[in-house]
Amino acid sequence: MTGEERETAETLLAETLIPRAELAVSGCVLSLVGAIVGFFAGAILLSAALIVGPFAPGDWTWKGLATFAVVGLAFALSRVLAPIFRRNDQAERLAEDVHGGIVEVLDVEAFIAWREIDREPAFTFDVAGEQPFHAKGSVLAPLVAQGTFPCRRFTLVRLPSSRVALACEPRGEPLPPRA
Secondary structure, eight states: OOHHHHHHHHHHHHHHOOOHHHHHHHHHHHHHHHHHHHHHHHHHHHHHHHHHSOOOOSHHHHHHHHHHHHHHHHHHHHHHHHHHHHHHHHHHHHHHHHHHTOOEEEEEEOSEEEEOOSSSOEEEEEOSSSSOEEEEOGGGHHHHHHTOOSBSEEEEEEOTTTOOEEEEEEOSOBOOOBO
């Protein structure tokens, strides 16, 4: 791994790690919002039940509201914690790659390219092998903007475990991606 590749990988690793204070604050706020939304959703449903049915308000209505608040809280917590665990897995793979200091240098010859919808440029290529080849990473963005990527032949430098692209050198004619 060259110095430039190591610097790029360490920058990606730093961007992947989320500060714990930021996680705690966002988790508390979203959990509170989930509980409030659940409480009010329960209030609306229980009010409708009281109006429509022959139910008498009492202790059960507060228990019903509390149940909806707890369900809202649980839903909000699940939505907050899922990306955190996903990011931690990604950060662990990146850290493993950075500390290992090994990169894959792949010469790729593609026949068909499919563009994938993602936050950063992502493509799947038919390379006449058993499995399609997947290339993804912010390093591809300038090449896509220039119109030189995707192409028929290219050299890709990526981390082996996380499969994050660190460098790409187009070598062939542009290959129009399919949707």
